[in-house]
Amino acid sequence: MPHDPNDENDENTHGLSRRRLLTAAGTAGAAGLAVGAGAGFGAHALAATPAVRAATALTALGADRVPFHGAHQAGIVQPMQSRLVATAFDLTPGTARPGLVSLMKRWSAAAAAMAEGRTPPGLADDDVALDAGPSSLTVTFGFGASVFPKISATAPAALAALPAFPEDALDRSRSDGDLWVQVCADDALVTHHAMRTLQRLAAGAATVRWQMSGFSRSPGATAQPHTGRNLMGQIDGTNNPKPTDATFDARIFVPAKGDPQWMAGGSYAVFRRIRMLLDSWDQQSTDRQERVIGRRKGSGAPLSGGTETTAVDLDRQNADGSLAVAGDAHIRVATPDANQGAAMLRRGYSYHDGFRSDGAPDAGLLFTAFQADPLTGFVPVQRKLARGDALSVFIRHESSGLYAVPGGVPTPGGYVGQALLES
Template identity: 50%
Template sequence: MAVGAGAAALGPGNGATDPASAALVGDEQLTFYGTHQPGIAAPAQTHGWLTAFDLASGATLAQVKALLQQWTAIAATTMAGRSLTAGEDAMTYGRGPSGLSVTVGVGASLLTKLGLNHQIPDQLAPLPKFLNDALVPASSDGDLCVLVGANDGLVAAHALRALQRAAATCCTLRWQVNGFADAAGSMPSPASTPRNLMGQLDGTGNPKQGTAAFDQTVYAPATADPAWMRGGSYLVYRKIRMLLDDWDTLDRAGQEAVIGRDKLTGAPLSGGDEFTEPDYRKFTPSGALAIPAGAHVRQASAQANNGATILRRAFNYYDGPRSDGAPDAGLIFLAFQADPANGFTVIQQRLAGVDSLSTFIRHEASGLFAILPGCRPGEYLGRELLEGDPAE
């Protein structure tokens, strides 16, 4: 059932809540079990909370196994909209699963601490330092990560609280970022592209789900080495602060030139609609490139990066004013891909040097995680890593 289904019953400017629409949004359920974790390709969600943990001193492989088993049970139960225990809190009483997804990943540092260095994929090699990075180490990296997405904040908080309680037996919280996006039912249609705090549509160029190209871009193949990553993915996280006060000094035409798209419709400046392929060779009547040379859409394109492509999922954050009075706001940027070295890294190396947008953003935190493959009923996330695959 699609997020926002039933929203058409609301007339323009009607502030009333449509009960049918609310019920549909609350009832939306994603299937937990499967080849891939569902949070990777989930429909756009209103809330996205990413949390990283570090192993406590002396924590053992057996404790990590028990934790992943608990997290699997929590994810499967909460995503189905069921109570975790008979006596748990009533935080989500009367609510459905609300499109909840729980996505679990591991960092290279976890495998090192568990003595599993031989199981570290080449794809988990540390990201290079990029030009103009301003990363805060304490807000970056981590041994484990959990991404919780949902269309209801209480549903997301309920699941995250359960995950954090389970983790307390062998982990400490390293950092957490809380993000938001367009509310379910508030966009023109359920399939509409979300907007970010710069007012731009965000995610137009993502690979199309249900295609072989999508699977090749996002998921580790069936022949992946090590075998425990087959069906998994790699997540690059970046906390990108937007210099909104500087951005606001540009008029609409100036902002569109930086991005390379019409601000309202998302259409490339070369013409068409949001999903028209940009024409990077087109010139205006005055002889200028229709899409400027430094425009973000041009510099981030597969054509400019030897075919490099990622699945982009992003949430906004707005944490109030900084000490200098500027807004502490921007993007929780999430990029899923089969190989970061041939995906995010290629693109970001180019963007950091020549993208006009780089003047208006700062990368302040970063993380790279192996997103575990999905699992079947009776199994748990990470079993192939911690126990090996009997079929191998």
């Protein structure tokens, strides 16, 4: 009889299912699960009974769970985890709407199971994350504009191609894609396992177009600052919109009566790979770096005074009459106050992929921004940054993608994109 990866009673040579490991960890306490007293490595012990792996008790970090089901997809408003794997897929030739429906059902079921630390259904598990908990795993799915002709559907107007920006140096082979998947967790093995599982489940229906991995600060590594630092050493993300803001939902999510209807509760994700010219940046004095950004490098406080969370005073002047926050400082050019209120929810992860042929680090930021409409969020801000941001000379935008991220799956049994694919 073939092995059923969902059978919680199965204790084959691969050991316990992930769910049983989690259950055992919860009942065994810090000592873990004992599997037979006096077990040893001698021939007699090996011959007595088949070996069954002991479960390792999970830490609070490993046991943390983010629900897959909800009004919005997970991986948008939740606090950033320490690891990211982002992947774009293209449908295989001949895969149309029925094939994509089947794929999204498989992917959604697997994502829901893995978010709970359970063995994903539909295939034999590779056991890479066998003794791991969910570690705050989130899986977020998006649709690129190129997939809509393949499924005989009309793309949302908000998925219109992003304009070309003056500083772009885009590699189209590492941009765009029919489908976009963002996997985040606080354990690198968990993110690898989840993405590898999704890739295996896509066999015959979709193939990988590109994949990128990033990292952020590990939870608990330091108490302050709470905001992450990028590879330029700058605190990054201080002015992100907060779910407690009165305008948060309107800025980040498509309204219930939005157009198209199937995007209600969804968002639009802009994904950019931004290489940092770290050799040039590191040659600048700390004072120069702070003036480029508009914040103190150590504390993240704006140059207009206060602490990291103090609102920037764009009118404040130095004793000599110059602006405390320079006219081309990054935070001045990017602020919603200077962009007619345009705002987006940023989730940025650092990456370092070794060194280029010229010896420079291939490193920077994997930038994801969620918004209700990129034409009123990302586009106007990026246009202004391209025209007058002092940071522009130290970065290169090397890949780009825009994706419609549908609303969440409210209850078990549904799947991401169901309202689109069954319309």
